[in-house]
Amino acid sequence: MKSLKKELIPASAEERGISRGERLEQLFYEKREINEKVLIIYLCAGYPDLDFSRELILTAVKAGADIIEVGIPFSDPLADGPAIQHASQQALLKGMNAAKALEMAADIKKCTKIPLLLMSYYNPIYRYGLEKFCGDAFKAEVDGIIVPDLPVEESEKLVSITRNFGLGFVPLVSPTSTLERLKRISKTALGFIYCVSTTGTTGSTIRSFGDAKEMAEKLRSITQKPTALGFGIEGPEHVRMAAPMFDGIIVGSAVIRIIEHFKKSRESCFKEVGEFISSLKKACR
Amino acid sequence: MQLHRSAYFGEYGGQFVPETVMPALKELEEEYYKAVNDENFKRELNYYLREYVGRPTPLYYAERLSEKLGGARIYLKREDLNHTGAHKINNTIGQALLALRMGKTRVIAETGAGQHGVATATAAALFGLQCQIFMGEEDMKRQELNVFRMELLGAEVVPVKSGTRTLKDATNEAIRDWVTNVRNTHYIIGSVVGPHPYPTIVRDFQKIIGEEIRKQFQEIVGGCPDYIIACVGGGSNAMGTFYPFIEQKKVRLIGVEAAGCGISTGKHAASLSAGSRGILHGTLTYILQDEFGQIEPAHSISAGLDYPGVGPEHAFLKDKGRVVYTSVTDYEALEAFHLLAKTEGILPALESAHALAYAAKIAPKLKEDNTIVVTLSGRGDKDVQCVLEQKRRKGN
Numbered sequence: 001m002k003s004l005k006k007e008l009i010p011a012s013a014e015e016r017g018i019s020r021g022e023r024l025e026q027l028f029y030e031k032r033e034i035n036e037k038v039l040i041i042y043l044c045a046g047y048p049d050l051d052f053s054r055e056l057i058l059t060a061v062k063a064g065a066d067i068i069e070v071g072i073p074f075s076d077p078l079a080d081g082p083a084i085q086h087a088s089q090q091a092l093l094k095g096m097n098a099a100k101a102l103e104m105a106a107d108i109k110k111c112t113k114i115p116l117l118l119m120s121y122y123n124p125i126y127r128y129g130l131e132k133f134c135g136d137a138f139k140a141e142v143d144g145i146i147v148p149d150l151p152v153e154e155s156e157k158l159v160s161i162t163r164n165f166g167l168g169f170v171p172l173v174s175p176t177s178t179l180e181r182l183k184r185i186s187k188t189a190l191g192f193i194y195c196v197s198t199t200g201t202t203g204s205t206i207r208s209f210g211d212a213k214e215m216a217e218k219l220r221s222i223t224q225k226p227t228a229l230g231f232g233i234e235g236p237e238h239v240r241m242a243a244p245m246f247d248g249i250i251v252g253s254a255v256i257r258i259i260e261h262f263k264k265s266r267e268s269c270f271k272e273v274g275e276f277i278s279s280l281k282k283a284c285r
Numbered sequence: 286m287q288l289h290r291s292a293y294f295g296e297y298g299g300q301f302v303p304e305t306v307m308p309a310l311k312e313l314e315e316e317y318y319k320a321v322n323d324e325n326f327k328r329e330l331n332y333y334l335r336e337y338v339g340r341p342t343p344l345y346y347a348e349r350l351s352e353k354l355g356g357a358r359i360y361l362k363r364e365d366l367n368h369t370g371a372h373k374i375n376n377t378i379g380q381a382l383l384a385l386r387m388g389k390t391r392v393i394a395e396t397g398a399g400q401h402g403v404a405t406a407t408a409a410a411l412f413g414l415q416c417q418i419f420m421g422e423e424d425m426k427r428q429e430l431n432v433f434r435m436e437l438l439g440a441e442v443v444p445v446k447s448g449t450r451t452l453k454d455a456t457n458e459a460i461r462d463w464v465t466n467v468r469n470t471h472y473i474i475g476s477v478v479g480p481h482p483y484p485t486i487v488r489d490f491q492k493i494i495g496e497e498i499r500k501q502f503q504e505i506v507g508g509c510p511d512y513i514i515a516c517v518g519g520g521s522n523a524m525g526t527f528y529p530f531i532e533q534k535k536v537r538l539i540g541v542e543a544a545g546c547g548i549s550t551g552k553h554a555a556s557l558s559a560g561s562r563g564i565l566h567g568t569l570t571y572i573l574q575d576e577f578g579q580i581e582p583a584h585s586i587s588a589g590l591d592y593p594g595v596g597p598e599h600a601f602l603k604d605k606g607r608v609v610y611t612s613v614t615d616y617e618a619l620e621a622f623h624l625l626a627k628t629e630g631i632l633p634a635l636e637s638a639h640a641l642a643y644a645a646k647i648a649p650k651l652k653e654d655n656t657i658v659v660t661l662s663g664r665g666d667k668d669v670q671c672v673l674e675q676k677r678r679k680g681n
Contacts (some may be wrong), residue, residue: 074468076566079464092579098577098578120565123574123578124578125561126564126569126578128577149301150301151301151304154300176468177307200305204465244562262502
């Protein structure tokens, strides 16, 4: 029943005269109005295999995810912890790559209207060609792009290309970012700002939410743009702790760990992943 | 005070790393430029290089080698005579002093063969810093003694089990650790790679090699050498050797990469000769990658050259045509290893043997009044086991 709500968002943002990036941002504002948090679920394209990962995305949508972040696997994912490293490696062994991930995104968009973000390290995008990648992402109905190893010093070119296509651009900020950097970074954001919960890689243990709180306060003082907290969010308890400070929550490694554990049987894998996401969704309300 | 020098060499270089470490890179850059303009820092660094590392290293005329090859006279820059047996320590002493200035209590490093790991562990012991070294599980097996050496020096060696379990993945893991512990940790990168300001810092700490060559060659022979040859993996000994000669246009600079089993076999580590533009470990440079931008594993008999990227300044110098980059195979490097051992009584590191192998190729074609300087980046004791295995495999 929850997924019905999503049908209210028009298929093509352009029909409403706003870009996909703006629509993405709009989603956060709508949730703000009803005091609900946006749930973003990360899944790795091609893990455990191509077909399986597509089914998992649809499972996540049904279970209440508001946005899906599809990871394009990379051989050297230096911002990722063991869970996503392993998933990426498995996906690469199954032959996943940027071109296939774009195809998969287009496929998914035929089945659901859910906003879809592509997460990729910079080299696969650079190799594909920045213009071509964004153009193909646009054609595939992708809504935005996240690049974890592209700091504001290097992002100007990609930001301007994503803007030309009306795609969202989701930059990352960290507890170590200075106020000056936060200002610069938040200007590049279209959609939301990805707040890294702790110094560390994805799936790290969050020792305290002190860092996150401080970061949220700093951001609030300089921008109204939506923010979402990710890295190390383990379950509903974490979601509830982060909820007062952020507009959205990103969960990746915790989902990947469940998939890894149950992947031998698709049915139980879908069931476990679905139940986990539903529990996160409840905590978002 | 100079604050932000360019992060780029032409279009190469940059800072392609997670946001978490960006403030640390800024801090490092600022501290570095403060340090190099600080007489006390310079005095302290020079003191340790002289009294502890044993600099200057000799520029040695390899007379019997030159005679054997016939043709040009060959001089060896003996970085193998440094404390710990390689040029790596020039950089680790410098960076450990920077870590102290920044108030960091812990240093980390990646290592392939173990030379940079040993050099980092040494500097950490000398200055009382806590030290962890990331090393691929495969490399730990191949270089068991170096692992023990690092442990004797008080460092903890962390086995890296991800990816290819070699230098590339050890570097990933070191970056992940740095992202996690950035507040108290300085990452001592071992080569002229990684995000800005590392390629500049490591080059500057290694350029003492080239500066000494200039001075010593002037004293021994007069003028400048005709050729200078160095091996290139990440490229720190080569960058340090070449840098003071970049403006001496008459000096021909040659970087020698590892062709492994041969470039055409695909099993090599020749990023400049056979790679393409891309981003690895935070820098835009030449790398080994497939059509979708996935990094491909490198291969070389020498663990120190076994890296699928190269310093961005080398990429720049290649495009500018100031340095010529070539490559030699595992086999050629082994031949050169034996040649130097028998003619001069020196066991070179297999890395350095690549530079020697190329010198041996061109020397006979040159005249007697031509001169070649080869940087002997390290000693070969660490490779004796590997050479023995090669010999056994050949069945004699």
